[in-house]
Amino acid sequence: MTMKTMEMTALGRIEPGKAEIPALGESDLLVKIKCVGICGSDVHYFHDGRIADYVVEPPFLLGHECAGVVEKVGPGVTKFKPGDRVALEPGIPCGECEFCREGKYNLCPDVIFFATPPVQGCLCEYVAFPESMAFALPDGMSFEEGALLEPLAVGFHAALQGGARVGQSAAVLGAGCIGLTTLLALKAMGVSTVFVTDVLANRLETAKALGGIPVNASATDPVAAILEATGGKGVDLVLEASGNERATLQTAELVKRGGTVVLIGMAAEGVMPYNIGLLMGKEATIKTVFRYRNIYPLAIESVVSGVAPVGRLVSHRYGFDESQKAFEEAVEKKAEIVKGVILL
Ligand SMILES: [Zn+2]
Ligand SMILES: [Zn+2]
Numbered sequence: 001m002t003m004k005t006m007e008m009t010a011l012g013r014i015e016p017g018k019a020e021i022p023a024l025g026e027s028d029l030l031v032k033i034k035c036v037g038i039c040g041s042d043v044h045y046f047h048d049g050r051i052a053d054y055v056v057e058p059p060f061l062l063g064h065e066c067a068g069v070v071e072k073v074g075p076g077v078t079k080f081k082p083g084d085r086v087a088l089e090p091g092i093p094c095g096e097c098e099f100c101r102e103g104k105y106n107l108c109p110d111v112i113f114f115a116t117p118p119v120q121g122c123l124c125e126y127v128a129f130p131e132s133m134a135f136a137l138p139d140g141m142s143f144e145e146g147a148l149l150e151p152l153a154v155g156f157h158a159a160l161q162g163g164a165r166v167g168q169s170a171a172v173l174g175a176g177c178i179g180l181t182t183l184l185a186l187k188a189m190g191v192s193t194v195f196v197t198d199v200l201a202n203r204l205e206t207a208k209a210l211g212g213i214p215v216n217a218s219a220t221d222p223v224a225a226i227l228e229a230t231g232g233k234g235v236d237l238v239l240e241a242s243g244n245e246r247a248t249l250q251t252a253e254l255v256k257r258g259g260t261v262v263l264i265g266m267a268a269e270g271v272m273p274y275n276i277g278l279l280m281g282k283e284a285t286i287k288t289v290f291r292y293r294n295i296y297p298l299a300i301e302s303v304v305s306g307v308a309p310v311g312r313l314v315s316h317r318y319g320f321d322e323s324q325k326a327f328e329e330a331v332e333k334k335a336e337i338v339k340g341v342i343l344l
Helices: 040-048 143-147 149-161 177-188 201-209 222-229 245-254 276-281 296-304 320-332
Strands: 002-010 013-020 028-037 065-073 085-088 126-130 134-136 169-173 193-198 213-216 235-240 255-263 285-288 316-319 340-343
Touching (some): 002 320, 028 085, 065 143, 085 143, 143 340, 149 296, 177 193, 177 235, 177 296, 193 222, 213 222, 222 245, 320 340
Parallel strands (some): 169 193, 235 255, 316 340
16 A cells, blocks of 8 residues: 655655555554644755755655544554544654663664654655654644644753743743744743744744744844843843854853753754853853653643643645645745644
8 A cells, every 4th residue: 555755856856756654563553644844954954955964865755743643553552543633752762771761762862753864754644653652632732733742842841951930031042933832831831031032023923922022133132132121130041942153152141140041953063162151150051952852741731721822833834735835935935934834
């Protein structure tokens, strides 16, 4: 039995393809994909063919943010049945190594993660996936929201790494999808004052609609603006979600004495100068984030209860057959698109 795929056949090119419907392992679900979110990493692979040492060898399936319906279950599956609606946490850890055993399975060196070469993604009709990494979507939660649990999990992991709590102030640098989900997570955790910087008006508008305080970094000096608004003190938490070198340098200036900087955006240059002295003079802490762990249940709860309305990020929807257009627009129409999703 074959299924339809949308495969990356060359740089900037996605075309319809065919593949075998994957075979089911003992504890696997066969999931009919209903929604795939377009992530910044997918767009990088589409446009540049690589992220750091991960290089795309076409044909390649993009996509790691997904939700769908269980079509069939393996003989050992106990928690799901055909017809169940699920979101898939896209990394499958080994379960055996010291990191997995400590519960820090996102650090598992043998993790198999959708759309991270050579592992194929989920821009296709069916995937086989272990039930242990599938999460039931509660009634009333859409497939779009299910797919967006993935970037929301990054936001929550970042906020938790920073020790976010009620009464704090924060600044999120970069209002792309991850910056916005970080804003949602901070608000859900009771951080009421959250400045959000970006240079694109559509993203800043979305940040404002979600309760952030927008700071347009192309019109004003964001450091001066945030310091002024905090009486010169800076904020308790600075979360860098752009991967931009200039923004990363701003984190040391923005953080309050004793505060915490969380680096989320993958720095394109890896090596960069940083004002360590300034950070030390404030006894501030730097934390980093690699994906997330043990977050899906709380992310689902936060969406269902309404405290993290992640569905509001979706600005553009495309059909499966429009995958090429969806990715082209993600590259070319950054000033319009906040978050694009592909619906199957
Ligand atoms: Zn993603
Ligand atoms: Zn492991």
